[in-house]
Amino acid sequence: MQNFKGGVGKSTVTTHLAHYFGVQGYRVLVVDCDSQATTTTLFGFNPHFNIAREQTLYPYLSIDPTQTDLLYAVQKTPWPNVDLIPSNLELFDVEYELAASGADGGSVLASRFRKLKRGLQGSRARL
Numbered sequence: 001m002q003n004f005k006g007g008v009g010k011s012t013v014t015t016h017l018a019h020y021f022g023v024q025g026y027r028v029l030v031v032d033c034d035s036q037a038t039t040t041t042l043f044g045f046n047p048h049f050n051i052a053r054e055q056t057l058y059p060y061l062s063i064d065p066t067q068t069d070l071l072y073a074v075q076k077t078p079w080p081n082v083d084l085i086p087s088n089l090e091l092f093d094v095e096y097e098l099a100a101s102g103a104d105g106g107s108v109l110a111s112r113f114r115k116l117k118r119g120l121q122g123s124r125a126r127l
């Protein structure tokens with residue numbers, strides 16, 4: 001879900017779509033890329049108390065990654081057929097690290113989006 005305006009329902013629509021597709025029988029993986037973690041909260045997790053940085057995208061997307069695929073981060077949710085890669089405020093460190101590493105003019109942002117795509121494609125067959 002992408003929209004450049006804030007507060008217009010991105011997280012809400014993401015969550016309801018996931019529930020809808022789950023009820024339809026699809027296997028759904030919701031990936032919370034927002035350190036605000038609204039979607040994670042809507043799935044019943046308290047991002048501050050129930051989620052550690054190591055359970056978010058951070059170890060995979062960090063400038064010094066410690067994970068080479070995304071399977072470590074996939075969690076069951078209370079909803080059948082719907083799994084979640086959760087987020088918490090610490091995921092903001094990725095945004096900071098990637099922006100800081102581009103301070104010399106080169107940007108790693110695009111390559112990080114490609115890495116996320118590769119990680120999701122790689123997980124697909126193994127979940």
Ligand SMILES: Nc1ncnc2c1ncn2[C@@H]1O[C@H](COP(=O)(O)OP(=O)(O)OP(=O)(O)O)[C@@H](O)[C@H]1O
Nearest residue numbers: 003005006007008009010011012013014034036038
């Ligand atoms: N269809 C709707 N009708 C009325 N209120 C809605 C609707 N969809 C979402 N909301 C409410 O609008 C507010 C913002 O929704 P949400 O958090 O999903 O937006 P967002 O685009 O993800 O925001 P952010 O930019 O902060 O990530 C929430 O309080 C949500 O409950």
Ligand SMILES: [Mg+2]
Nearest residue numbers: 010011034038
């Ligand atoms: Mg949101």
